[in-house]
Amino acid sequence: MHFQDRWKRIIDELSPDRVTSVDELTERLGVSPATIRRDLNELDGLGYLLRVRGGAMRAESKAYKQASDERRSEGLQGQPGFLDTVITHAASKRAIARTALEFLTPGLSMIIDGGTTTYTMASMMPNEPFHVLTTSIAILQGLIARPKVKVTLPGGEFFREQSIILNPYEDGILQHFTAARMFIGCQAITRNGLLQTDGLLVQSERRLMERANEIIVLADSSKINASGSLAVCPLTKIDVLITDDGIAPDAVKWLSDAGIDVRIAERTAEDRNTPVPLPR
Numbered sequence: 001m002h003f004q005d006r007w008k009r010i011i012d013e014l015s016p017d018r019v020t021s022v023d024e025l026t027e028r029l030g031v032s033p034a035t036i037r038r039d040l041n042e043l044d045g046l047g048y049l050l051r052v053r054g055g056a057m058r059a060e061s062k063a064y065k066q067a068s069d070e071r072r073s074e075g076l077q078g079q080p081g082f083l084d085t086v087i088t089h090a091a092s093k094r095a096i097a098r099t100a101l102e103f104l105t106p107g108l109s110m111i112i113d114g115g116t117t118t119y120t121m122a123s124m125m126p127n128e129p130f131h132v133l134t135t136s137i138a139i140l141q142g143l144i145a146r147p148k149v150k151v152t153l154p155g156g157e158f159f160r161e162q163s164i165i166l167n168p169y170e171d172g173i174l175q176h177f178t179a180a181r182m183f184i185g186c187q188a189i190t191r192n193g194l195l196q197t198d199g200l201l202v203q204s205e206r207r208l209m210e211r212a213n214e215i216i217v218l219a220d221s222s223k224i225n226a227s228g229s230l231a232v233c234p235l236t237k238i239d240v241l242i243t244d245d246g247i248a249p250d251a252v253k254w255l256s257d258a259g260i261d262v263r264i265a266e267r268t269a270e271d272r273n274t275p276v277p278l279p280r
Contacts, residue, residue: 017057095267114164133154164204184218194238222246223243242263
């Protein structure tokens, strides 16, 4: 099941007035609990549902509004409530994606790794003569309507849970592709480097990085010092980080000290009022 189909199924399965548990969703969709938790966190950040302990509920429900109000009231004075955080995450993804487009020039050869922020970038790309290599089915679908953009997929096996194509061997088109830039998301970025929680993604991303001259990380500020168990690369491998203004000043310092060009994307009213579209 493609992740975009899985996301739609998850939203359809949610109850308007009760929490649907991770275990229920795992059984109904036939995927692992780790995959469901990751999907819920992503959909929560995009504003399509309310993530609560043990599961999630549908965003437009009365219970959602009540829980959101409760989470606001439990917060410290001056801190944003949950709905504000959801909007900020969605706006941040659009602002970060728009800033990433400034690194594109006609004829550029690039790698775009899978993820919601990189997908947002792909969905906002102009119809210009770019050459994109991606392992992500969603990004491929997002670029189909742009005939000037040449898209290359590496040969290999399709992994449904991650919705990526990965060649388990060393040969194939990837060995002959050279990119000026690679755009990549992450589960977390800490002093230990760029982190993920899925070993298959780590394997894929390390191979992709070897084919790019410049690594550009797209990560909203909630990913800074977040949890992640598997290192994709150290900070010294990252050239640019594009994030939002929620990043702490001390984080800007240790990232800059590692040689990373930290770009802070400015969110606009349009970013705040435009939801990130689910892939079709």
